[in-house]
Amino acid sequence: MVAVSADAFSEKAMLEWSPLADLPDTLGRSGVFVGVHNNALIVAGGTNFPEPVWENDKQWYDDIYVLSQDGDRWQWHDGFSLPRPLGYGAVVSTPYGVLCMGGNDAEQIYDEVFLLSWDSVEKTIQRRQLPSLPRPCAYSAATRIGDVVYLAGGMSEEDLHTAMANFWSLDLSALDAPDVLEWKPLPPWPGPSRAFNLVAAQHNGHEYGVYVISGRRMSDSEDGRVEFLTDVYEFSP
Known part of the structure; x- marks a missing residue:
């Protein structure tokens, strides 16, 4: 595990990577839900290929690891789990917890949304179910401006032909008002549908905006090739 510090300014570099404690799964993970809450790093679910890699199918996982700091020492906490193996969803760190959205397993794509929060006193993970996405979605990306989360792109089925031009928002300031808390559709970007895209929030000198960047889709050409965007x-919110 590696972290980057924005405080490490020097003539050579403004950012500096430093190693942390390695993930307990020595094989590593892909497609994990990763975020920070209460000064702890939460890593949930994901996939890998058990060794020997070329002789095994991809495995999905339901375990949750939490990395916290005790003085100068970093420590992993385990023994927590998701309700099911899950990976390749969108994830955003929020003041309320790590928001996990959609994802898939070996069988299907999901629309479920939940918060994972870290209790630094009891050293436990709490999971809170939130309103589902408007439709199943995996291989998407999300970001946050204030309390509003924005999710864009993704696939509704295990086929790149189902890449979407979806753009949804969820206002977490309504967490304690379940009759108001809901995903809202927003105008899609004026371009092709996509999955495996990037989404970021950035100030443009006047205001914060949401940026939908790159991705991939099936091209409209007769050869049906994958188009990298x-x-x-x-x-502008």
């Missing part, structure tokens, strides 16, 4: 779109 390079376009960028800005949404």
Whole structure:
């Protein structure tokens, strides 16, 4: 595990990577839900290929690891789990917990949404179910401006032909008002549908905006090849 510090300014570099404690799974994980809450790093679910890699199918996991700091020492906490093996969803760190959205397993794509929060006193993970996405979604990305989470792109089925032009928001300031808390559709970007895209929030000098960046889709050509996108779109809230 590696961390980057924005405080490490020097003539050579403004950012500096430093190693942390390695993930307990020595094989590593792909497609994990990763975020920070209460100064702890939460790593949930994900996939890998057990060794020997070429002789085994991909495995999905339901375990949750939490990395916290005690003085100068970093320590992993385990023994927590998701309700099911899950990976390749969107994830955003929030003041309320790590928001996990959608994802898949070996059988299907899900629309479920939940918060994972770290109790630093009891050293436990709490899970809170939130309103589901408007439709199943995996291989998407999300970001946050204030209390509002924005999710864009993704696939509704295990086929890149189902890549979407979806753009949804969820206002977490309504967490304690379940009759108001819901995902809202927003105008899609003026470009092709996509999955495996990036989403980021950035100040443009005037205001914070949401940026939908790159991704991939099935092209409209007769050969049906995968199209890797390079376009960028800005949404002004």
